[in-house]
Amino acid sequence: MDLLEHEGKGLFAVAGLPVLPSFVAATPEEARRAAERLGPHVCVKAQAKTGGRGKAGGIRVCGSAGEVEAAAADILATTIRGHRVESVLVERAVDIARELYIGITVSREVRSPLLIFAREGGVDIEELAKRDPDAILRRPIDPLLGLLEYQVRDVVDAAQFGPDQPGGTGVGAALAEVCRALWKLYRDRDATLVEVNPLVLTTAGELVCLDSKVTVDDNALFRHKDMVPEPPEDAREAKARAAGLAFVPLSGDIGVIGNGAGLVMSTIDQIENAGGKAADFCDIGGGARSEVAQAALEAMFAGPPVAAVLVNIFGGITRCEDVAKGLVEAITAAHVDAPVVVRLDGNAAEEGHAVLAGAALPNVTVSDDPDEAVRLVVSIAKEREAAAR
Amino acid sequence: MSILVDNASRIVVQGITGREGAFHTQRMLASGTNVVAGVTPGHGGETVHGVPVYDSVHEAMAHIRADLAVIFVPAPRARDALFEAADAGAKLIVCITEGIPVRDMGEVMAHLPRRGCRLIGPNCPGLITPARCSAGIMPSEIFTPGAAGVVSRSGTLTYEVVHELTHAGIGQSTAVGMGGDAVHGIGFIECLELFEADRETEGVALIGEIGGDDEERAAVYIQEHMTKPVVAYVAGHSAPPGRRMGHAGAIVEGTSGTAASKKAALEAAGIPVAGSPSELARLLGEAIKRRRST
Numbered sequence: 001m002d003l004l005e006h007e008g009k010g011l012f013a014v015a016g017l018p019v020l021p022s023f024v025a026a027t028p029e030e031a032r033r034a035a036e037r038l039g040p041h042v043c044v045k046a047q048a049k050t051g052g053r054g055k056a057g058g059i060r061v062c063g064s065a066g067e068v069e070a071a072a073a074d075i076l077a078t079t080i081r082g083h084r085v086e087s088v089l090v091e092r093a094v095d096i097a098r099e100l101y102i103g104i105t106v107s108r109e110v111r112s113p114l115l116i117f118a119r120e121g122g123v124d125i126e127e128l129a130k131r132d133p134d135a136i137l138r139r140p141i142d143p144l145l146g147l148l149e150y151q152v153r154d155v156v157d158a159a160q161f162g163p164d165q166p167g168g169t170g171v172g173a174a175l176a177e178v179c180r181a182l183w184k185l186y187r188d189r190d191a192t193l194v195e196v197n198p199l200v201l202t203t204a205g206e207l208v209c210l211d212s213k214v215t216v217d218d219n220a221l222f223r224h225k226d227m228v229p230e231p232p233e234d235a236r237e238a239k240a241r242a243a244g245l246a247f248v249p250l251s252g253d254i255g256v257i258g259n260g261a262g263l264v265m266s267t268i269d270q271i272e273n274a275g276g277k278a279a280d281f282c283d284i285g286g287g288a289r290s291e292v293a294q295a296a297l298e299a300m301f302a303g304p305p306v307a308a309v310l311v312n313i314f315g316g317i318t319r320c321e322d323v324a325k326g327l328v329e330a331i332t333a334a335h336v337d338a339p340v341v342v343r344l345d346g347n348a349a350e351e352g353h354a355v356l357a358g359a360a361l362p363n364v365t366v367s368d369d370p371d372e373a374v375r376l377v378v379s380i381a382k383e384r385e386a387a388a389r
Numbered sequence: 390m391s392i393l394v395d396n397a398s399r400i401v402v403q404g405i406t407g408r409e410g411a412f413h414t415q416r417m418l419a420s421g422t423n424v425v426a427g428v429t430p431g432h433g434g435e436t437v438h439g440v441p442v443y444d445s446v447h448e449a450m451a452h453i454r455a456d457l458a459v460i461f462v463p464a465p466r467a468r469d470a471l472f473e474a475a476d477a478g479a480k481l482i483v484c485i486t487e488g489i490p491v492r493d494m495g496e497v498m499a500h501l502p503r504r505g506c507r508l509i510g511p512n513c514p515g516l517i518t519p520a521r522c523s524a525g526i527m528p529s530e531i532f533t534p535g536a537a538g539v540v541s542r543s544g545t546l547t548y549e550v551v552h553e554l555t556h557a558g559i560g561q562s563t564a565v566g567m568g569g570d571a572v573h574g575i576g577f578i579e580c581l582e583l584f585e586a587d588r589e590t591e592g593v594a595l596i597g598e599i600g601g602d603d604e605e606r607a608a609v610y611i612q613e614h615m616t617k618p619v620v621a622y623v624a625g626h627s628a629p630p631g632r633r634m635g636h637a638g639a640i641v642e643g644t645s646g647t648a649a650s651k652k653a654a655l656e657a658a659g660i661p662v663a664g665s666p667s668e669l670a671r672l673l674g675e676a677i678k679r680r681r682s683t
Contacts, residue, residue: 265634
């Protein structure tokens with residue numbers, strides 16, 4: 001679960017990380033009132049769950065309440081990389097002396113959290129890693145020991161603060177506090193990413209988290225009852241999720257249902273290889289019963305019309321007969337007229353085929369070969385596309 | 390021979406009184422596996438399909454020797470179950486549970502080496518040495534003993550490939566489902582090392598998917614250390630970046646972890662990469678035949 005900048009900063013403030021005074025505004029009028037309270041020099045920032053806000057014009061520095069109102073009106077009317085901007089953060093502006101980068105994320109390689117620090121911030125950290133690998137400090141954090149003091153000192157040393165900069169020698173101690181607070185936040189909130197880019201040193205000698213990027217582990221939400229994920233924007237995804245299914249909307253016109261993430265991904269790949277395009281990724285999981293298969297078809301038909309549907313089931317624990325029953329019920333009840341290609345193999349496949357044959361649904365074609373089923377569904381979809389033209 | 394489990398393996402099932410635990414205990418027993426004990430706190434003294442239930446793993450181990458723990462405990466309590474199994478002396482743990490927080494798995498993975506304990510999973514189907522031991526939830530009916538090693542990040546794709554192998558008359562030495570989570574136990578490299586050393590295994594099918602760099606690192610390992618043929622398949626070529634495809638590990642982050650980069654790394658190491666699961670089974674069959682004829 002990705003948090004918006006202002007949600008992340010809310011957690012930062014509670015954790016004792018330095019953030020600037022700010023207000024969230026959903027209308028230009030609210031933005032103006034925020035600016036009146038914060039003073040004229042403020043920054044108006046689009047709140048959207050995507051990067052590249054600056055380049056897309058989603059961040060504007062303003063000098064008056066009137067300017068803020070106009071900027072907020074512009075930004076609220078935009079979409080950034082397909083994400084609607086629902087609110088803006090109006091934040092007091094600061095004069096920047098230096099920009100730094102600090103973050104903690106999961107490293108698959110060392111199977112533990114990894115603290116990343118760069119003395120150059122405000123840039124794309126992956127680009128910096130390519131351009132100047134030595135500018136980046138990486139310290140794996142032992143999950144049982146936590147962040148160690150020598151690692152904090154390594155970060156402060158890497159910042160290369162001189163005696164002449166704003167804030168003097170106190171800045172090192174402030175940076176050490178940021179490291180400790182960030183680790184505590186990462187751990188206590190079950191984050192998989194906390195990133196401050198940039199962490200700035202102001203001309204007044206203060207360290208401030210100018211941005212926040214926080215991702216919370218969805219699997220840990222049972223420990224954080226205060227965090228409720230937003231319902232998905234896609235109607236199919238919302239419906240599927242409510243039924244406990246894994247669903248990802250895609251842009252093609254061939255509906256795909258299968259059991260097991262790997263099998264569904266593989267099915268989508270085969271469809272593309274054969275010249276088709278999948279409308280979705282829908283995994284009904286292991287041991288799926290008939291209600292689940294039914295819910296999957298219903299979710300799929302809650303979206304834009306599909307040209308054809310491929311149901312690809314390899315029964316391990318799942319009994320193909322149960323899936324077949326669910327499909328027959330869903331197709332009959334919802335009066336589905338789109339062609340459905342069903343491939344059943346493995347556990348109780350013969351019984352499954354018998355259920356489908358017994359129902360004799362005119363739009364259902366059965367195949368027991370996965371490659372053949374893919375070829376069939378792609379050719380049917382193409383015929384329907386051609387007929388519609 | 391086989392890897393990790395055989396007919397001498399003795400299993401304790403944690404979470405044995407739950408719906409999944411009881412169901413799969415019955416299936417493991419039916420496939421001839423030695424399930425010797427079960428554990429559910431508060432259920433000591435009961436039996437499940439004839440298997441005695443204890444209140445703790447320590448107590449079970451005090452009565453009956455077991456060397457392998459299979460965990461069906463729900464995600465919020467899985468971390469504790471994993472620590473308990475390791476501390477009670479299990480040398481191998483198979484964790485079937487899906488949805489364990491990354492933080493918990495980080496802590497578990499930091500602890501297990503201190504007990505000399507290895508983990509398969511979590512969020513995995515377990516492993517099977519056909520006709521000898523099924524530790525987990527794989528459908529033993531589709532397996533048959535033989536020469537093919539299988540190691541996979543995906544359960545159903547494993548079944549698909551094994552089904553094809555069995556139909557083509559190629560049996561399996563051991564099949565390992567390593568699971569789909571970002572932080573997991575045994576990976577491709579550990580399994581490949583074991584398959585290379587196993588006399589029964591004559592070739593290995595590696596089934597990968599998007600996310601992480603396990604496949605890329607396996608490619609380097611295979612090139613440097615494997616004399617037995619390895620063939621591969623990678624799922625998720627058409628997965629959109631930034632979206633999790635079903636489980637935590639299957640996600641393309643930025644430009645890393647794509648199916649294309651994995652396929653390229655494997656091919657650069659001289660490993661044939663199949664275009665479909667059925668082709669993977671065919672390629673492995675051919676590779677084993679070629680090896681036998683030379």
